[in-house]
Amino acid sequence: MSEKEDAPKEIVGYRQQPGKLPFSRPGSGGKGKFSESTDQEMIPESQGGKLAQEWGPHRHDELISGRVVGKSTALVDSSWKVTGQAHYGDDVRLPGELIGRIVRSPHHYARVLSIDCTKALELPGVVAVATGDDAKNRFGVLPVTKDEHAMAVEKVRHAGDLVACVAAIDEATAREAERLIQVEYELIDPIHDMREGLEDSGEPIHDRGDYHIGESNVQKRVFQEFGDVEGMIENSVASHKKNWIFAGVNHAFTEPHAVVAHWDPTGRLTLYTPQQVPHYVHRALADVLEIPMHQINVHRTFVGGGFGGKSDPFPHEMCAAILARKSGKPVRITFDREEVYWVNRGRHPSRIEMNLHADDEGRICGIETDALIDGGAFASFGHVTTYYNGVLHTAPYEIGAFHYTGARVWTNKPASGAMRGHGAVNSRCAVEVGLDDLAEKLSVDPISLRLANLLPPHSATITGFRVTSIGMRECLERVREESGWNKKFRKLPLGKGIGIGCGFFISGSGLPIHWDPNKFPHATVHLKIDMDGGVTIHTGAADIGQGSDTVVAQSVAEVLGLPLDMIRVKSRDSDTSPVDLGSYSSRVTFMNANAAISAAMQIREELLDATVEITGAERSGLIIGDRRIFLKKDPAVGVSYLEALHKSQEDRGALVASGAYRTPPMGKMHKGAAAGLAPAYSFSAYVTEVSVDVETGQIKVDKVWAAHDCGKALNPLAVKGQIIGSCHMGMGQVLSEEMRYGRSGNLMNPDLLDYKIPSIHEMPEVIPIIVESNDPEGPFGAKEAGEGPLLPILPSVCNAVYDAIGIRTSELPMSPEKVHKMIEKRCREEEVSDPNNLPSPSLQHSSLQGVLENRAKEHRIRDKDRRLDEGRSDYHNGALFGLDPTIPPDEVDPRWSVRVTPEEEYLKSPRLAGSAWKHTERRHAEGQK
Amino acid sequence: MISNRHHGEPNAQRMGSIGRNVVQFRLPMLPPSDGVEWNAKVNDEEVSIIIESNAILLDVLRDRVGSLGTKRGCDMGTCGCCSVLINGEPRLSCLTLAVDTEQADITTVEGLADGHHLHPIQQTFAECGGSQCGFCTPGFLVVISALLSENSKPNDQEIKQAIEGNLCRCTGFQQIVDSVKAASDILVSGQAVSDSTLSKSDPHPGFGGD
């Protein structure tokens, strides 16, 4: 456009004098009398700043004011935590409170014949008791599998299951009353081995009516086939097969569950609870108490660690509400550490068979997985877990075929559920260890093998998941580089090893859990700004220590050009916070920050309008900097934030705005297609160095180079914290953590002494490496960083142990005694008597190595072109195998068609979990009769 | 585990504030334990209350003294969340009989800051990521404050040894160690930590001149 035609309107006297203070106005005052000039290092290239954008521009670039996003930021609620003033579940003390205790079943499986509470009620100080009769409605986190009661109705299903509860004036009385409640049981034969769960049973743990699968304890079964399943074995030149056993692990957060329930004088219930997912508790309470949702306020306290373990609506939350209703007093229930293990919801004990096939070009022509997972006594999130054990390892590699059979069974154990890395961790470990073995068989470098088989950015996986940004290649390249991989791999002395592992995880789930047919958003954020200029953010997102309050505050601060001390986040009460679906599936940063940005954008527009009105400046030339809005090319022309704010408040008062986020439509149509769908995915690659004591089998992890693609680190400090914390948790699972059940099914270690979490002495040095792939739909480009970083640590440790002593485990945790046994076995095989004389694994590259390196080089260019080219064509998994990348292969090649039920042929010799398909659902069985 | 550590305490007493006189209330069927007087200094404040002779210090601190910052993670001495300083020494309050701390000087997390001036370790825990969910934080803070008052420049090994009894499930400890080092720098340099009540940002700034 020509300067003359579009000459800026004359500016009417709104030029501020540098270094001169504006007239004060109500609400002004405080530190930082002058606006700071914008830090150009924080402004993206696309906006004329100096922030390099290797991955291209982003739709949120123009909202960057250079204030807070991308800077390491202390959590906004940290002052509360470091002064001891953060109140967690047990710290909520209401006047006149009663203490609630829960009576738990001592039996694994039994019918409850009678409960006699008379003696307990006679005890002075006991105010109320409740049993299953007081709340007969079922609940559960997933609407399709509501199978829990507040307390046992008819049956108890695991040792520790809730039978009754009591409220008394103090803990001692409540504990005494707990002992006085007499329950008569009739024992039923329990099931402890998950394999038994696959068989017909005289007394299945639950009865799903018409939908029950045979007479078995199979809660969910999945069969999926994608791609050229017939061809995969034919085309393979190397195959890997391993049968894994993974022990169950617990979240072991430091804060035991606690809850306070209080019915106020108006008859409304407030439930104070350290919950990751307050909204689903809200729904479940309404179901169980038979009151409408608006009669309940769910107040999320500070949460002392969640990791998935505080994301179900829990029976003890129902108990507190029921006791408080009966007694007319507030009731507080706090768990002993032991009780934490009784509610569990930890990672499923699993038996996974992993098969991988590679062809003569080093392509992964097939993955066959069979996963049997032990759900314990309730469904919890298990429906989803069963899918995740399969579908979440169909990327980041391009694969020729995928065959998955999965089953989740009920057993008489505390329920398994969602735990950090939900459903993906164990099977990912099996895949990544398998790839290491395949590389060994093909005599190639395992990192080269991975780099030559990656899906490109903006592609679709074999299961039809839409993947946008992918920083996998950069993660692999950076850990290879920084760890000095090429100088170390297969070259370290016996007892020292280095290993690689990768990860892929969802950044939010495409479908909300409640599956409402209407189009409710997944996240909503409200903003309110009054004349004082401070911004109040109302959000229902649950900060569980991951820093979600901080991220939402940062996002709003960035868009409005404000320092964080002007932002306050109100995220506790459902009465005042708009619904957010909760802190699970790594959805909060992605969804909630997007909602916050869209709300802040509305305020930003109003502030810009006001600035135009005051200054007469041209709107398109205005930008927002530090608490000031001004003309980019003449910063003297501008107004303070407060001036613009007061202008826009004329005649209406406080500014309010609401922003929401809902996932775009995506994915395929087959049964189960929605499981694993996410608006974006994170990627990670870790290289781990270990030392193994060949004589004792003790493993020490020395150092981890941990690269994670989180899209954009809105708060690098928190991202690093998530990466390091994930390493800690994953290391626990791979080396020492295990919920140990004795021969008769008793949990042997429900405490933190025998359930072994790594202490500071076991922690390796972790070098967090942040890769920023700038996701097009993420807030400022961000994706998740909370769960994905856990996945690679397990396989990278396993692979490093192989590099150190040449043994491959198939059982986690790798306790010293197991490793020692394997070393002894290897000694016998190698015919050496002293383990110190074992040969250390070595590698001579085959000619395939060159092929892989060339392909990786080509793909590197392909990937870069794709991520920068807005007009890119579609890319579907299968192109690497010669198919047209632009068409979904199942639409052109019948061999690639999707199958979700097994054929007769398969059922003749099914794999372990696959045998769940031998049963017919009752409704169909009856149909046959 | 059935414990009767709260035995006989009427609710009013448990909710009561420091030193309030409450009528003892006994449940007939439970063997009563004696009420004894307990005098101690908690965070520089004299406390004198009647407690049961078998009361655990953690319960007394949380339920009677009102130090809710002292956390209960396990009751078994395995997590370190309940750490407090007894006469300057880090101790697990869940494994300490309150009567054994008669006349002692007890510091909990609430006693670390000087008014609105945080202790350097509190400040750096926030800044360096030492605290995520924050539940383990009070325990770490009191233990580290004891370390730093003895040794203002601890090395890695000394830091690790000091906090080996504390579990953190969130941070993987690395940023906790970073926080200790940053706090040590503040202590050694003699810098003061600023007062959190100082004025916050002016929403109405002038143009600084670019």
Ligand code: FES
């Ligand atoms: S509560 Fe004292 S060590 Fe855990």
Ligand code: FES
């Ligand atoms: S910060 Fe959560 S346990 Fe340490």
